[in-house]
Amino acid sequence: MKKKYTLSAALLLGLFLLGSCAKNDEVDPSITNIAVTNPDFQTLEDAAVRGDVAVLLGNRNANDPQGNFTVFAPTNDAFARLGLRTPQDLTVLQQPFLRNTLFYHVFSGTLAGSALTPGSTSASALGPRRRIIQRADGSTYVNGSKILATDVRAANGLIHPIDKVLLATNADVLNSALALQRGDVFVKPELTFLVEAVVYCNLTAALAGTATSAKLTVFAPTDQAFKDLGVILGVPLNQPSDIRKLPVTTVTAVLLNHVVGGTQGGKFTPELPMNTSIASAGGAPVVLGAFNNGVLTVKGSGNGANVANMVIPDVQCLNGVVHVIDRVILP
CATH class of the missing domain: 2.30.180.10 (FAS1 domain)
Known part of the structure; x- marks a missing residue:
């Protein structure tokens, strides 16, 4: 302090x-x-x-x-x-x-x-x-x-x-992720595994929207987060297409655990309720840690004591707010 x-x-x-x-x-x-x-x-x-x-x-x-x-x-x-x-x-x-x-x-x-x-x-x-x-x-x-x-x-x-x-994309959550995948934000493409997973599970429409759409809070795992998940699962995830080695139902359940709507949709870090659980779009709880230095940790029931950290918080999109995290949240 x-x-x-x-x-x-x-x-x-x-x-x-x-x-x-x-x-x-x-x-x-x-x-x-x-x-x-x-x-x-x-x-x-x-x-x-x-x-x-x-x-x-x-x-x-x-x-x-x-x-x-x-x-x-x-x-x-x-x-x-x-x-x-x-x-x-x-x-x-x-x-x-x-x-x-x-x-x-x-x-x-x-x-x-x-x-x-x-x-x-x-x-x-x-x-x-x-x-x-x-x-x-x-x-x-x-x-x-x-x-x-x-x-x-x-x-x-x-x-x-x-x-x-301050970060804003002037696009919806889906197209913001696509911009990162194409290398329009960082010179090196990012969120490529996440985009592949969204397409694989046919969830693109769920992340699209306009400024007047219902707002979403989205926790977006980095590419390294998905690679680390592959090590945990014993299924090598070395490139985005490897996501398709996993059952689509499993991947869908995991992805929905990263999306929050309703009263907690479209929230920046200072607005998220710390030290509590909020419901994800998949129904499983997402546990938020303490508000510390402008960020919160995040984890799911399947993460045990391992929390995800916000590496790029508070990205404003037309239909919500994205927080890029370093671990996949498991339901």
Whole structure:
């Protein structure tokens, strides 16, 4: 707890000093200049350069009368949660996806901290709206990302630092998984076993939908998670097509254990009920662990003491939220 406080205090002090210098010079730095000047936003600066938005956020917003943008700005630690620490690390992401991800952090105009009220939503430059969530302890989140500070003034708008990168696909759960399978997100394809399993079990329609569809919370196992399952089952799962070695009824039951609808559908991590069980689409319980550092563990009845960790939480899709996990949940 002490470490988190120290990091937050250092971040706020750095932002305060930036603001003080700007006032002394009677000129506020632009959003891009703040990212360049403050070491806590080094990875954001690198991402903005590779994503080709640095120049945009260094100038006035032509689409706003006041010329302002508002940016939810991930810190270096936020990017590090995804394994992104250096400019070279950012090359694992396709450039168009990185650019879209950065646009998802941007609001066209002024969105003051006082407007970030629980249950409110805000438009993004990408399109999908973000939701403000408040936990019982009073902490405030935008989707699954904790808001560390608000209203850091720049010459062309405001910055709200956050502790996780905001992720959105502007597609439904099915097509979001297909985008990962094709390598449209990471340069190396991912979720290829999951997509193969969904097709094998004829569940594609269940994961498709629009912004007005019933919302889903989906726990999506990585390719490595399926390979590890093969070791447990004694059935080598070395490539996606190996999924078809397993009975379709068995695979279907397992997949449905990863989907949650109803009142727990479409939930970001701060909204999921910790330390309890929720019903999956297959009827078997999904056990959620404690809310810790913005994520929860997940497991099924068949996992025993082995839990799945969220490696990429809170991916907003048109018809729900996807949490990528490192273990297959067994009913």
